[in-house]
Amino acid sequence: MTMEIILARTSGFCMGVKRAMQIAINTAENSDQPVYTCGPLIHNPQAVAYLQEHGVDSVSDWQTVDGGTIIIRAHGMPNGSIDKIREQGLGVVDATCPHVVTSQRQIKKYSEQGYFVYIIGDPRHPEILSLQSFAQENHRLIADYAEAEKEQPPAKIMIIAQTTYNADEFNKIAQLLKSRAQNAVISDSICQATSERQKEIKRLAADADAVVIVGGKASANTCRLAEIARALCPRTFHVETEAELNRDDFAGVNRLVVSAGASTPDFITSKVIDFLKTL
Numbered sequence: 001m002t003m004e005i006i007l008a009r010t011s012g013f014c015m016g017v018k019r020a021m022q023i024a025i026n027t028a029e030n031s032d033q034p035v036y037t038c039g040p041l042i043h044n045p046q047a048v049a050y051l052q053e054h055g056v057d058s059v060s061d062w063q064t065v066d067g068g069t070i071i072i073r074a075h076g077m078p079n080g081s082i083d084k085i086r087e088q089g090l091g092v093v094d095a096t097c098p099h100v101v102t103s104q105r106q107i108k109k110y111s112e113q114g115y116f117v118y119i120i121g122d123p124r125h126p127e128i129l130s131l132q133s134f135a136q137e138n139h140r141l142i143a144d145y146a147e148a149e150k151e152q153p154p155a156k157i158m159i160i161a162q163t164t165y166n167a168d169e170f171n172k173i174a175q176l177l178k179s180r181a182q183n184a185v186i187s188d189s190i191c192q193a194t195s196e197r198q199k200e201i202k203r204l205a206a207d208a209d210a211v212v213i214v215g216g217k218a219s220a221n222t223c224r225l226a227e228i229a230r231a232l233c234p235r236t237f238h239v240e241t242e243a244e245l246n247r248d249d250f251a252g253v254n255r256l257v258v259s260a261g262a263s264t265p266d267f268i269t270s271k272v273i274d275f276l277k278t279l
């Protein structure tokens with residue numbers, strides 16, 4: 001019996017990533033000065049290599065750069081960074097995803113209105129570092145439900161998640177915190193690109209014999225997809241390229257589902273599918 005390979009409809013670049021890639025490439029094409037991103041533009045090593053070929057280098061710290069333009073990546077940067085970069089005589093092009101900008105503004109607004117802001121997400125993720133910087137002192141970062149359970153929130157709270165957080169987990173956390181506060185505002189910050197991908201992989205993985213998730217190991221939304229798929233289909237493999245796949249892992253598989261994170265270029269997913277077709 002030949003193996004059926006189903007590619008998730010929602011796999012691949014989301015609006016924010018497409019936009020950031022385009023902004024970076026256009027900037028490099030139209031500049032005679034070096035163009036840098038501060039940290040990888042998106043969490044996908046192959047996409048970062050592609051950008052490098054098109055004249056966009058990644059530096060870990062913009063303060064080490066002598067001249068040129070800094071592209072603000074899709075995850076955003078800490079509040080005030082753009083002014084600081086300009087003060088150093090560098091150009092700035094802002095490719096922060098519009099959804100992240102909305103979250104930054106929401107946090108700033110509610111924090112200034114005296115709400116205690118709960119930010120739900122991965123403490124090491126650059127988007128979270130950026131979001132936190134838009135809140136005043138009155139905020140706390142919560143990584144998961146276990147941490148939320150320990151909270152005794154003040155009367156007036158606002159709850160917001162990293163744009164790529166697991167939607168079900170966020171709802172559980174938000175309801176828990178809300179039940180313990182007098183006045184809770186829950187911000188709907190998980191972006192559609194993320195929630196649609198999560199819904200689709202949930203539906204597809206439930207009937208799959210195996211699942212392959214393609215995308216960066218440091219990509220939050222890709223890791224989340226793999227985590228959701230694995231809960232429903234234990235034979236789930238998260239790979240950055242086809243080189244990580246092992247033929248023996250697919251013995252007896254009839255129905256194979258493939259999806260890719262929002263930061264995974266289509267050409268990488270195509271190579272993975274080409275390999276899977278040879279099984």
Ligand code: SF4
Nearest residue numbers: 014016097099163191
């Ligand atoms: S996953 Fe959503 S929030 Fe993140 S870059 Fe893409 S569109 Fe923007």
